[in-house]
Amino acid sequence: MTQTLTIARPDDWHLHLRDGAMLRAVLPETARHFARAIIMPNLVPPVVTGAQAAAYRDRILAALPAGMAFEPLMTLYLTEDTDPEDVAAAAQSGLVKAVKLYPAGATTNSASGVRDFNRVRPVLEKMAEIGLPLCVHGEVTDNDIDIFDREAVFIDRVLDPIRRTTPGLRVVMEHITTRDGVDYVKANDTDLGATITTHHLVINRNHILVGGIKPHYYCLPVAKREEHRLALRAAATSGDARFFLGTDSAPHTDANKETACGCAGCFTATNTLSILAQVFEEENALDSLEGFTSRHGPAFYGLPVNEGTITLTRGDAVNYPAKIITGEGEVTVFDPGFALHWSVSA
Numbered sequence: 314m315t316q317t318l319t320i321a322r323p324d325d326w327h328l329h330l331r332d333g334a335m336l337r338a339v340l341p342e343t344a345r346h347f348a349r350a351i352i353m354p355n356l357v358p359p360v361v362t363g364a365q366a367a368a369y370r371d372r373i374l375a376a377l378p379a380g381m382a383f384e385p386l387m388t389l390y391l392t393e394d395t396d397p398e399d400v401a402a403a404a405q406s407g408l409v410k411a412v413k414l415y416p417a418g419a420t421t422n423s424a425s426g427v428r429d430f431n432r433v434r435p436v437l438e439k440m441a442e443i444g445l446p447l448c449v450h451g452e453v454t455d456n457d458i459d460i461f462d463r464e465a466v467f468i469d470r471v472l473d474p475i476r477r478t479t480p481g482l483r484v485v486m487e488h489i490t491t492r493d494g495v496d497y498v499k500a501n502d503t504d505l506g507a508t509i510t511t512h513h514l515v516i517n518r519n520h521i522l523v524g525g526i527k528p529h530y531y532c533l534p535v536a537k538r539e540e541h542r543l544a545l546r547a548a549a550t551s552g553d554a555r556f557f558l559g560t561d562s563a564p565h566t567d568a569n570k571e572t573a574c575g576c577a578g579c580f581t582a583t584n585t586l587s588i589l590a591q592v593f594e595e596e597n598a599l600d601s602l603e604g605f606t607s608r609h610g611p612a613f614y615g616l617p618v619n620e621g622t623i624t625l626t627r628g629d630a631v632n633y634p635a636k637i638i639t640g641e642g643e644v645t646v647f648d649p650g651f652a653l654h655w656s657v658s659a
């Protein structure tokens with residue numbers, strides 16, 4: 314018997330599209346299945362102003378192949394020089410749906426991020442006033458904090474104080490990787506949500522390191538112990554609307570991944586929905602998949618659920634390319650380590 318599942322067309326609430334030739338190559342991988350995505354602003358130079366976001370949005374739409382529909386939901390990269398009035402104008406025009414906080418040095422292209430959180434206080438207060446969400450890369454950057462502890466320490470030292478001193482600020486904890494992140498979200502009823510990636514539901518830190526180093530499993534925040542992966546799977550499949558899909562699909566060329574100092578990021582746009590269907594099936598939670606991929610995110614952002622649908626069909630092994638060819642070089646598609654058997658059709 315063929316099993317099928319039709320759900321509202323998904324959105325991706327955390328996506329890296331890059332620019333130029335890379336953008337042209339990776340955009341169709343997302344637009345094939347997703348109606349909208351929150352577009353991360355960590356280009357070089359970063360997307361800081363409303364004018365830069367408008368120009369980036371135009372470049373994304375120009376890169377979209379004919380016949381494909383996709384709506385980029387733009388974000389601004391928060392710096393210590395960000396002008397609260399520029400943020401407010403970009404939000405009020407409908408162009409910008411969130412502001413992204415990168416602690417300086419935490420991840421790819423975060424050098425222009427925030428060092429002194431007091432300096433962005435006026436922007437955060439303006440955002441709380443107008444209801445514009447803050448998307449947070451939640452890791453401290455202190456040298457003396459172990460990389461596997463950086464998310465939990467960020468929650469205590471940075472995130473919780475920001476939320477306490479900025480009542481009404483709506484926050485998305487991006488790509489949570491720990492039980493601590495799950496618990497923090499669950500302990501707070503209002504103004505807080507979290508995205509969970511596809512790859513953090515599949516890999517733990519052993520996958521990166523056991524049997525040889527696997528650069529294509531290296532991302533930030535780095536995958537943690539198995540108990541944390543299980544906490545993420547429980548949260549994603551629970552039906553709790555505070556948790557929603559942000560793939561964090563983050564293309565880097567193989568040359569930049571397979572090297573002595575490799576870039577962080579997993580490229581999952583191509584096979585995310587097949588992987589997620591399998592994860593939710595394994596957790597006996599296929600009826601919660603639509604909430605995670607298509608309903609909880611729009612609810613948090615105050616946007617309508619997409620009208621279109623996609624259908625997932627369980628059948629023979631699904632074929633997907635091992636690599637995407639781009640004008641900058643090849644990009645390896647995330648390998649979940651098991652055969653996939655849910656295919657996607659529009």
Ligand SMILES: NC(=O)N[C@@H](CC(=O)O)C(=O)O
Nearest residue numbers: 329420421532533563577578
């Ligand atoms: N997740 C990653 O490992 N990398 C992202 C940046 C980010 O989301 O932190 C990237 O832009 O490559």
Ligand SMILES: [Zn+2]
Nearest residue numbers: 420450533534
């Ligand atoms: Zn990040």
Ligand SMILES: [Zn+2]
Nearest residue numbers: 327353561563
């Ligand atoms: Zn990211």
